[in-house]
Amino acid sequence: MTAPYPTAPDSTAPIPTSRQRMSTARAMAARDLHAALLEAHRRGDAATLSRLYTDAADGAASEEEAGFFLTHAFVMALDAGRPEAKTLRARLVRMGRDTP
Amino acid sequence: MPDTATPIAAPLRGLPNAHYTDPALHRTEMQRLIQAQWAGLAVEADVPEPGDARPIDLAGIPLLLIRDRQGLVRVFQNICRHRGMILVSEPRKIEGAIRCPYHSWCYSTEGKLVATPHVGGPGRNAHPDIDRSLLGLIEVRSHLRFGVVWVNIDGAAPAFDVAHAGLLARWADFDRPWHHGGASSRFTLRLAANWKLAVENYCESYHLPWVHPGLNSYSRLEDHYDIVSEQGHSGQGSTHYRQLTGADGATFPDFPGLPSIWNQAAEYTALYPNVLLGVHRDHTFAILLHPQGQGATEEHVHIFYATPDVDPVLAAENAARWKVVFEEDIFVVEGMQAGRAAPGFDGGHFSPAMDGATRAFHAWAGARMNGGMHATASSAPGTDAGSDTGFPAMGISAAPDAAAP
Numbered sequence: 001m002t003a004p005y006p007t008a009p010d011s012t013a014p015i016p017t018s019r020q021r022m023s024t025a026r027a028m029a030a031r032d033l034h035a036a037l038l039e040a041h042r043r044g045d046a047a048t049l050s051r052l053y054t055d056a057a058d059g060a061a062s063e064e065e066a067g068f069f070l071t072h073a074f075v076m077a078l079d080a081g082r083p084e085a086k087t088l089r090a091r092l093v094r095m096g097r098d099t100p
Numbered sequence: 101m102p103d104t105a106t107p108i109a110a111p112l113r114g115l116p117n118a119h120y121t122d123p124a125l126h127r128t129e130m131q132r133l134i135q136a137q138w139a140g141l142a143v144e145a146d147v148p149e150p151g152d153a154r155p156i157d158l159a160g161i162p163l164l165l166i167r168d169r170q171g172l173v174r175v176f177q178n179i180c181r182h183r184g185m186i187l188v189s190e191p192r193k194i195e196g197a198i199r200c201p202y203h204s205w206c207y208s209t210e211g212k213l214v215a216t217p218h219v220g221g222p223g224r225n226a227h228p229d230i231d232r233s234l235l236g237l238i239e240v241r242s243h244l245r246f247g248v249v250w251v252n253i254d255g256a257a258p259a260f261d262v263a264h265a266g267l268l269a270r271w272a273d274f275d276r277p278w279h280h281g282g283a284s285s286r287f288t289l290r291l292a293a294n295w296k297l298a299v300e301n302y303c304e305s306y307h308l309p310w311v312h313p314g315l316n317s318y319s320r321l322e323d324h325y326d327i328v329s330e331q332g333h334s335g336q337g338s339t340h341y342r343q344l345t346g347a348d349g350a351t352f353p354d355f356p357g358l359p360s361i362w363n364q365a366a367e368y369t370a371l372y373p374n375v376l377l378g379v380h381r382d383h384t385f386a387i388l389l390h391p392q393g394q395g396a397t398e399e400h401v402h403i404f405y406a407t408p409d410v411d412p413v414l415a416a417e418n419a420a421r422w423k424v425v426f427e428e429d430i431f432v433v434e435g436m437q438a439g440r441a442a443p444g445f446d447g448g449h450f451s452p453a454m455d456g457a458t459r460a461f462h463a464w465a466g467a468r469m470n471g472g473m474h475a476t477a478s479s480a481p482g483t484d485a486g487s488d489t490g491f492p493a494m495g496i497s498a499a500p501d502a503a504a505p
């Protein structure tokens with residue numbers, strides 16, 4: 001796996017700006033989440049998938065994206081028999097994305 | 101009990117070869133003799149706990165056996181209402197919902213459609229044209245009796261208690277909970293033979309001294325009697341049952357309240373179409389015949405006891421003994437299947453004295469293949485009632501109760 005930036009400080013490289021650092025951190029988080037999702041899918045771990053998709057929805061950049069991730073969080077919670085399914089569906093209903 | 105055997109007027113000729121070799125007749129048979137009847141699908145013990153699910157194909161139809169959250173045993177067609185995808189492909193525990201592996205439509209263990217992700221577009225999980233309340237799993241009519249889960253796939257047969265009133269009356273003494281003996285009390289045999297041959301062989305005692313010499317050493321041919329009924333079952337009985345005893349002389353507990361006639365009696369009947377049952381004072385068994393195409397059959401054998409906690413060593417020995425007996429029958433049914441490739445075989449010539457129970461099965465099957473009794477009403481739409489079955493040429497009456505001495 002390629003590191004997102006050099007692991008050893010390079011004194012000749014320009015110092016990243018604050019905005020650049022935040023963008024990199026988000027990208028790292030997204031990559032970590034993506035990897036964790038793939039691993040949970042590989043294991044068929046619906047409970048973990050529900051939690052990760054909920055995290056993804058909570059950090060989504062738009063309501064459209066949040067709706068997509070919440071849908072998956074809800075379905076995986078149903079699959080796993082998790083009590084969170086009820087609240088996740090309620091969120092989707094409030095967003096006009098499901099019916100009670 | 102021997103005096104309850106009913107003389108029948110079924111013909112002394114057996115079914116023609118085509119009933120064992122012609123795929124078209126096999127398809128009709130699956131509709132009329134399996135789907136339209138109460139067929140044995142599984143045993144209750146296959147799904148002991150809520151959420152336990154087991155996919156089972158019967159008569160070519162994918163079914164899902166499940167124990168729902170309330171503990172009720174249910175059977176569904178094992179398909180998603182969206183695209184017909186198989187929902188559950190191997191036995192497993194359903195922790196929450198039954199989720200289709202294709203587009204993740206989700207169903208409760210009671211069969212209700214509870215989620216339709218993205219059905220209205222990405223992240224939109226409802227659509228006015230998709231009414232979830234109308235799209236639950238398709239439930240198959242089922243009934244629990246003798247530890248067995250019975251299904252009437254086309255939903256049109258008379259109630260189980262009506263359809264099988266004859267055997268239920270005969271075995272009223274055994275109409276009580278049967279406790280599965282556990283893992284050592286189940287085994288599966290695979291036969292390269294049509295399922296009907298297993299029924300036919302099971303029904304009669306004629307073969308016992310030749311095929312089961314071990315049994316015949318203490319239960320002689322003359323100790324057996326025919327059980328011939330026109331109410332969906334036939335078989336044989338023995339008046340010389342001997343209990344299995346452990347090293348310390350222990351035996352299995354008896355079923356409670358049995359009349360003394362059962363002290364030494366045992367009976368073995370096929371409950372048509374596909375379940376072979378045996379009852380003894382201290383144990384019972386059920387053999388579920390699952391056709392795997394026309395020339396192959398799985399026999400799922402399950403042994404039951406009067407109480408849930410029998411001696412496991414003795415139970416294992418009992419199962420091992422029965423397995424020997426049932427394995428001894430394999431070469432016979434496979435040999436008869438192979439023999440049906442011979443064009444000179446004309447259906448055979450039954451013994452007027454010894455083959456009554458098998459003839460009764462043929463008469464039952466013939467009536468339903470010809471569309472008699474409730475078979476016509478419950479046959480699959482579009483099937484031709486009788487003209488292509490080959491039975492009319494045998495002279496079997498379409499009315500199963502029409503046979504007279």
